[in-house]
Amino acid sequence: MNVDITDLTRRFGRTQAVAGVSLQAGAGVFGLLGPNGAGKTSLLRMMATVLPPTSGRLRLLGRDPGSYGPRREIRRRLGYLPQNLGYYPGFTAAEFVEYFALLKEMPPGQVPRAVAAAIEHVGLGDKARAKLRTLSGGMLRRAGIAQAIVNQPELLLLDEPTAGLDPEQRVAFRALLRDLGQRATVIVSTHLVEDVGAACTEVALMDAGKIVFHGTPDELIARGEGTGAAGDAPLERGYSAVLAAARSAAAVA
């Protein structure tokens, strides 16, 4: 298992952002769904090794990120796209991706080729030499995805990766996800259920810091059938039904 999480918690003062999450994920595309404030981003930041857990056990790529050496080794094999990605306005798209390739300690000889490939994969080939300040929001998002995949990561963490992408780019991105998921663990945090349906082999739904559903997209769809839950698509209905059930259970408890 590339991701092995047991009873993971994270507190920010009195707020418990992640409350006893357990999760295992191997190769494939793993969708992390949930409403705003469910704890998806905090969970992803812990998996990205930038936020230490308050308690629980976290193993990534067979290593314990609590120790510096293993953490560094994980980071070499990690791709991460934060929810709010900043950028260096004076850098070109290629420089931005190259910069992170070097920070990920890729062998310098492989960097130029890897950068060109990553830029091509996200469809920014013709904008490689453009300064980031001149790119649109969607293009910046793609530059962010390029830096995340430049090192061919074994664990790829994407927080709202399709935000700002146009429909055509979103379709292409899902294809890219499916391809990456054949050899790596890709965890996609999103609130767009169609992304999950199109690209994910597994899905977990978080609410109030807990995982309230874990299964395949088809199983999530099945949870919504015949419940009369709100939603335009089967996945949305499953999503709504699971959330409603979890919240009513929490209220009873």
Next chain:
Amino acid sequence: MTAATAAPVRHRTPRATSAIPLTAARLLRTELRRNAMPWILPLIAALFWFDSYRPSTRTAPLYVLRTFWNMGQGHTIIDIGPFVAGVAAWMGSRDGRRGLADLVTATARPRWAAQLATWAATAIWAVAAYLVFVGVMFAWYAHQGVGGTPPWWWVAVGATAVTAFSAAGFAVGAYWPSRFAAPVAAFAGFLAMAMSSQTGFSHISGWALILPTNSNGNFQADSGIFYPWLPDLPVARIMFLAGIAVAALGLTGLPARAGGPWLRRAAAVVTLAGVASAAIAVGLASTARLSAHGMVIPALHDAASDAPVTYTPACGRAAGVPVCLNPAYRRWLPDVNGALAPVLAEVAGLPGTPARATQVAAAYSSGEVGAGQVITLGGHPPVLRMSLGQLDMPGPCGFCDEPVATKQFADQIRLGFAQAFVGAGNGSGSPGQQAVQAALLRGAGIPFAAQPKLMATTKNGPGPPPGPATGPVYAAARRLATLPAAARHAWLAAHLAALRAGRLTLKELP
């Protein structure tokens, strides 16, 4: 976006240690290319021209005087340092300001290493700009025929100061990733330099000598002309500033996200080493004492630095007497010859008349006060020794109200000569000596009425300022001056020994 049908080869080979410098070099290249420092360089260049170069050209064309303003008083540092601190803070706060802290932290390369690359690029731009600005200024000085040698040690101090500003500013930005970090760092840098300058005005010795804009240092009258620039104080200041730079950079490696435990321990050691270096430098500066050639720090001093600079003098003649100056003063040789000619003619043929006149190094007792005797006469055969470094030479003189006129300079030389010739030394001499001195000056073209003012402007000995050209001294001087030249000459020849011994009274004058 396309599916990765032709994905690059996976690279799961162990990292070779030889790849680390190459990675660092590539990071540095990117940081150099996209650094914010070049954007502010035109502003710094304009300020440098206005505040460092332009005022310096109002001083005489000698490196020691030209650079007293911009290097000694540290205007080059004041013009550049605060801006560098501001830009460095801007760069140091970049990841936090731009919302990239998480992304950078999630990479394998220690954050401290990445930050050092960003800082290094900023510092390289800043120091390179400083060196280019100073280099252009010195090249222009050389084109203008400025005499002496450039104060390279003080250039090194300035470059280290710029480095220290960049490091300190960067640390401010790294710890406070806000858009306000840059202006605050710049203002703090300016304030520090202003306080350093003010402290320098009042503290001419002790620990305050370590401050980079304290002008009380090696900027003695003949530094780099007769003697090399002493490196003692610059070395101490470089230690101090480098210590600050190292400590500031070490501080950026202390936070938990900066790197692993070993790296953070190393950062702590680096910080302590920087603090120790700065503290040792302050201690060394407090032991500094002023020698005849500049500031000496016993623990750093190399006696070889005291060896005079060899040179081929520039020579001419005044009233038949050879006059030789240091080549740095070559442009003033006609002025010196013109000043000496009338007084040498007055005493020609008398015993003790100089066989030659030569320039000697000025010996200062302190930074700006207590000059010694400008002109002395002695030896066998008698040699007139002039320490012109104590005088304002004809032309622009920097801190004077107006340029020094040739006549003003000539009068100072003639007065110094007359004082030396009658044996008055550094003081006002005996009444007899004063009277003969006044008569000699009168013969050299300085009216009695103008002499008290001349002596007041050049007075450097003890006692009250000279009064008006009246009284028994000037009465005796008038009597001597009205004698025919041959008679005056004969009287002087007969009484010169007694006169120089101070035994001649006014009544004994003709």
